[in-house]
Amino acid sequence: MAAIGADEGYGHDDKPAFFARWFYSTNHKDIGTLYLIFAIFSGIIGGFLSFAMRAELAQPGIQIFHDLHTYNVFVSMHGLIMIFFMVMPAVIGGFGNWFVPLMIGAPDMAFPRMNNLSFWLLPVALICLIISFFVQGSASGNGFGGGWVMYPPLSTIGSPGPSFDFIIIGLLAAGFSSIFGAINFITTILNMRAPGMTIHKMPLFAWSVLVTAFLLLLALPVLAAALFMLMGDRVEGGTGFFDPARGGDPEMFQHLFWFFGHPEVYIMILPAFGIVSHVVSTFSKKPIFGYLGMAYAMVAIGVVGFVVWAHHMYTVGMDVNLKAYFLAATLVIAVPTGVKIFSWLATMWGGSISFSIPMQWALAFIFLFVIGGVTGVVLANAGIDTALHDTYYVVAHFHYVLSMGAVFGIFCGFTYWFGKMFGVLYNKYLAALHFWTFFVGVNIIFFPQHFLGMQGMPRRYVDYPEEFALYNEISSWGAALTGVSVIFFFVWVIEALIVRRKAPDNYWGEYANTLEWTLSSPPPYHQFNTLPVYKDEDHH
Amino acid sequence: MAGHAVEHDYHLIPPSPWPFLSGCACLIWGLGMVTFFTGLVQRTGDSPMLEFFFARGLDTIQGREGAGGGWIILAFGCAFAAYVMFAWWRDVIREAEAGDHTPVVEIGLRYGMIMFIMQEAMFFVGWFWMFFEAGLFNKARAKWDTSILTNAPAYADSIAPGITAINPWHLPLMNTLILLLSGTTVTWAHHALIHNDRKAAKWGLGLTVGLGIFFTFLQVIEYAEAYAHRESGAPWLSTDIYGSTFFLATGFHGLHVLIGTIFLAVCLGLVLKGKFRPEKHFGFEAAAWYWHFVDVVWLFLFAFVYIIFGFSI
Amino acid sequence: MRLISKVALTLTSLMMSGIAMASQPKDGKIGFQEAVTPVMEELIRFHHSFVFPVIVAITIFVMALMIYIMVRFNEKANPVPSKTTHHVGLEVAWTLVPILILLVMVVPSMKLLYMQDRLPTTEMTIKVVGHTWHWEYQYPELEDKVEGFESYLLKKEDALAAGKPYLLGTDAPLVVPVDTKVKVIVTSQANLHSFSVPSFGVKMDAVPGRLNETWFQVNPGKEGTYYGQCSELCGIRHAFMPIEVKVVSKSDFHRWVNNGGSFSTNVAQANIAAPAAAPK
Numbered sequence A: 001m002a003a004i005g006a007d008e009g010y011g012h013d014d015k016p017a018f019f020a021r022w023f024y025s026t027n028h029k030d031i032g033t034l035y036l037i038f039a040i041f042s043g044i045i046g047g048f049l050s051f052a053m054r055a056e057l058a059q060p061g062i063q064i065f066h067d068l069h070t071y072n073v074f075v076s077m078h079g080l081i082m083i084f085f086m087v088m089p090a091v092i093g094g095f096g097n098w099f100v101p102l103m104i105g106a107p108d109m110a111f112p113r114m115n116n117l118s119f120w121l122l123p124v125a126l127i128c129l130i131i132s133f134f135v136q137g138s139a140s141g142n143g144f145g146g147g148w149v150m151y152p153p154l155s156t157i158g159s160p161g162p163s164f165d166f167i168i169i170g171l172l173a174a175g176f177s178s179i180f181g182a183i184n185f186i187t188t189i190l191n192m193r194a195p196g197m198t199i200h201k202m203p204l205f206a207w208s209v210l211v212t213a214f215l216l217l218l219a220l221p222v223l224a225a226a227l228f229m230l231m232g233d234r235v236e237g238g239t240g241f242f243d244p245a246r247g248g249d250p251e252m253f254q255h256l257f258w259f260f261g262h263p264e265v266y267i268m269i270l271p272a273f274g275i276v277s278h279v280v281s282t283f284s285k286k287p288i289f290g291y292l293g294m295a296y297a298m299v300a301i302g303v304v305g306f307v308v309w310a311h312h313m314y315t316v317g318m319d320v321n322l323k324a325y326f327l328a329a330t331l332v333i334a335v336p337t338g339v340k341i342f343s344w345l346a347t348m349w350g351g352s353i354s355f356s357i358p359m360q361w362a363l364a365f366i367f368l369f370v371i372g373g374v375t376g377v378v379l380a381n382a383g384i385d386t387a388l389h390d391t392y393y394v395v396a397h398f399h400y401v402l403s404m405g406a407v408f409g410i411f412c413g414f415t416y417w418f419g420k421m422f423g424v425l426y427n428k429y430l431a432a433l434h435f436w437t438f439f440v441g442v443n444i445i446f447f448p449q450h451f452l453g454m455q456g457m458p459r460r461y462v463d464y465p466e467e468f469a470l471y472n473e474i475s476s477w478g479a480a481l482t483g484v485s486v487i488f489f490f491v492w493v494i495e496a497l498i499v500r501r502k503a504p505d506n507y508w509g510e511y512a513n514t515l516e517w518t519l520s521s522p523p524p525y526h527q528f529n530t531l532p533v534y535k536d537e538d539h540h
Numbered sequence B: 001m002a003g004h005a006v007e008h009d010y011h012l013i014p015p016s017p018w019p020f021l022s023g024c025a026c027l028i029w030g031l032g033m034v035t036f037f038t039g040l041v042q043r044t045g046d047s048p049m050l051e052f053f054f055a056r057g058l059d060t061i062q063g064r065e066g067a068g069g070g071w072i073i074l075a076f077g078c079a080f081a082a083y084v085m086f087a088w089w090r091d092v093i094r095e096a097e098a099g100d101h102t103p104v105v106e107i108g109l110r111y112g113m114i115m116f117i118m119q120e121a122m123f124f125v126g127w128f129w130m131f132f133e134a135g136l137f138n139k140a141r142a143k144w145d146t147s148i149l150t151n152a153p154a155y156a157d158s159i160a161p162g163i164t165a166i167n168p169w170h171l172p173l174m175n176t177l178i179l180l181l182s183g184t185t186v187t188w189a190h191h192a193l194i195h196n197d198r199k200a201a202k203w204g205l206g207l208t209v210g211l212g213i214f215f216t217f218l219q220v221i222e223y224a225e226a227y228a229h230r231e232s233g234a235p236w237l238s239t240d241i242y243g244s245t246f247f248l249a250t251g252f253h254g255l256h257v258l259i260g261t262i263f264l265a266v267c268l269g270l271v272l273k274g275k276f277r278p279e280k281h282f283g284f285e286a287a288a289w290y291w292h293f294v295d296v297v298w299l300f301l302f303a304f305v306y307i308i309f310g311f312s313i
Numbered sequence C: 001m002r003l004i005s006k007v008a009l010t011l012t013s014l015m016m017s018g019i020a021m022a023s024q025p026k027d028g029k030i031g032f033q034e035a036v037t038p039v040m041e042e043l044i045r046f047h048h049s050f051v052f053p054v055i056v057a058i059t060i061f062v063m064a065l066m067i068y069i070m071v072r073f074n075e076k077a078n079p080v081p082s083k084t085t086h087h088v089g090l091e092v093a094w095t096l097v098p099i100l101i102l103l104v105m106v107v108p109s110m111k112l113l114y115m116q117d118r119l120p121t122t123e124m125t126i127k128v129v130g131h132t133w134h135w136e137y138q139y140p141e142l143e144d145k146v147e148g149f150e151s152y153l154l155k156k157e158d159a160l161a162a163g164k165p166y167l168l169g170t171d172a173p174l175v176v177p178v179d180t181k182v183k184v185i186v187t188s189q190a191n192l193h194s195f196s197v198p199s200f201g202v203k204m205d206a207v208p209g210r211l212n213e214t215w216f217q218v219n220p221g222k223e224g225t226y227y228g229q230c231s232e233l234c235g236i237r238h239a240f241m242p243i244e245v246k247v248v249s250k251s252d253f254h255r256w257v258n259n260g261g262s263f264s265t266n267v268a269q270a271n272i273a274a275p276a277a278a279p280k
Ligand code: HEA
Pocket: A149, A265, A266, A268, A269, A311, A312, A330, A331, A333, A334, A335, A337, A338, A339, A341, A369, A370, A371, A372, A373, A374, A376, A377, A379, A380, A381, A385, A388, A389, A390, A394, A397, A398, A401, A402, A405, A406, C058, C062, C097, C098, C099, C101, C102
């Protein structure tokens, strides 16, 4: 095993030279690594912004953002960067690129060159967003402060400066990056599976990426159209899509945005589902329970996810019957999601669980995602949502599914595949330190925010009445702890990269039985020059 | 999993500069877009050099005095992007000739093209959604609050100040026929190619490209008319929601016609150079698929934007 | 399972106690602000007596299962893993049970929704216009008596002087009579805003070019001052356009109307604000 790759195809020695390898890359593993580095970089920026916000909110009164506008800019940028430049690149671009081809036994992605285009559009997009920080936004200052949802009129007449134009360009670039990525993944998965691997024997992570890719393919173009409309409205003497004085309707943007926006949230969580499935199975030493149910639950989530968007718009003055429909449709999603949760539990049931680092992340993921999910169900009830909409209850909800769902999924995959990707093992005590501080930290940040929300504290507030002081202070302390924890993350990564304990091919044992574990760690520059023949031992 | 030589038919590509350069082109293009539509600096006059390049380029189009070269960056970005695409596709064609496109790779290309057309379709779904929402509920919205909606227009009364809606039975009908005809000619070319009748293939493709160009030409005339007849000084794109949807929906369709035409033209060039074999000509098929897609979108535009809503009053 | 529902109930009651008599946010409290309208009462009832217990039960159920699994099925306790990967009964169960729970949930949820949304025959109308960044209140039916007025945030020192909470208190509260079905028409002049009064169970976006309707009826005996805040991002001073509603007895309200929108000083003080007097 270990021998293979040493001198096949492009062996280790005839890897392209540094510049060609990292800038002109057509290798899915290198591109995946680029994505991961990019995601970590964005994570630092997005994290920094959020910590600044928490510092501001630590107590009533204005601490940092004396011009008020900059706070809104931070909030908006935090949301955009975390979603488009941290989570998506990490789970889809990073892990997807690295492990979809390996898991399905393919030598590379279907369109290696387009794959690299998908990546290079992202730095371009991020540069645009960073520029937008420093150029005229609204009359009140630099940067765009209209929230990550970019509702007009705040994003049209509300911010006339070039700042928001840069954000439009940036999001268009990021959007097309994801669209090309989606085309690539769909083609790869449908067309390049190893002989014998039928779609129903495909590992669940590949399934999750397949569903995610379809969501991207169908949701993002609508966002692109909406962004072009904003562009047109911003041009002087331009269009009037969202301008009531010209027969337009600001609310129409919200429909277009959320038609993309809701699938987007499942785009962020589905790959995490896939990762967690493998981790749970590996460390319970059992095959995944109810494989087909798991796969089709994700399909169901994807499909239903397209018809629930207006649950973000319960208070805009929609017709009550429409609200009733979206209420019912939204509740439906709880069912397939429940199937996944319980299937994970059933996979562990009767297993022989070893609590290694990835498993700890996975267990925490399951529990915290359930909390975030059920608060989502509360919000889905349009009646209750009138009390909770645009309060910190919503903030708490989506951080439980994002900052604890998606991000825990990311760390879970990162700790699971670290040795496979970089060929070195990490110190599990340092990694555990990172896990526990992060786990405690984020819960301290976001659990009290439920109470703030029910007491009525609105979102996107730079300053709040003394009545909200206590929980805000607790939350900010939690943020401080989380900040320290992010440092621990870098500590264990750097330690592992410096000490270089060689990772064996399969360091998790026989139950890590997807194809990537049959290769060396790290895998040869070009794997599967002879396609593996997939014999079914009911392992998914 | 022993064995060292590559024993599969997939297409592994050596490192390529084009994706990275596309990124650079995209960055310049984006900078150009912002400069053109909004401008990075105000025109104050105290740093002429900067303002020449970075003040709003739109002023040039609108013929403001003192307007500078705000369009230059955008133009450069587009040129750069065009070059990269050219080079990229040249590589693809070379690989195709080198026989890299094995059957399995070609299936992949088909998947890819289908997915790409799907996402294009969703893009237009966005525009039609906007269009129908505005079309069906516009009058209702106009009644909500007249104190705020002083001049809420009856939908589609005018596509631009001073012009009533374009009569669908003139240029638009013409365009419809043109596109339908081009749909048939491209199919003719395809069959000719399959039966290795190069001459007919050339004719079919040539005609298709010609019709495509003719369509664009008529669209330009239509816009020019609309622009010329508008009240002087009125907003140059449109005044009301119908005008907005009209111009951007048809505009983006026009853009796709242009892309399709270029795509077909490239294929024509290849046919003239004697490329494409009866059993293997996916490049051509992709172009044809795309062309049919553009055609269908137009039929929707014609039926709804021009006839049902545009012409009802 | 009984244990679970017990815990859920105790938590619920805890939240109930938490919210006792909060006509404005109270520090360190969990749960909603006090409900003073039928809608908000219904909302809280639905949440506390159904949705919340259900989600707590589900969360605790999952947590309990996980703890049991971790204790019972870890390497030491269970060295040899089982091989089961299918159990039709189970899979059907955990699909059907959630469906049932949701079916039961959807009924009262719809009831609440329609109660909120379907306006009863209202007795008076107020029009709320969101400005960047303050609120304007109009009484269309009483126009000849009360002219519309604008309501601004009170500066910190003024708020303290007037004995109102900073960032909630305004110079000119919206005045409404108790026990009256009030129709609220919400619109905006430039940006999006959202008119929200937690204790009333009211939150309605203010959208330019659009007249949104909602309603409330303050229960008898609930005269007093209630606070809310703009709940849709509207730009730089989004956090600084609070909503203050002064609910008075019907007789006081008539006096207020007849005095052209001001109380004779003995009733209240901090609200003789004609638009002119409004600080910028
Ligand atoms: C990863 C991202 C993610 C995920 C997975 C979800 C999942 C869900 N979300 Fe969330 N949501 C967001 C990200 C996400 N959301 C974001 C970012 C926002 C705010 C956007 C903004 O305004 O800025 C938001 C806002 C948001 C709103 C709007 C709130 C408001 O603005 O007023 C609503 C309302 O319906 C909602 C509902 C739901 C529901 C019902 C689910 C469901 O999918 C949850 C399903 C899961 C479970 C239910 C738990 C597991 C199931 C079981 C254990 C079975 C048994 C359970 C039952 C029978 C109930 N979400």
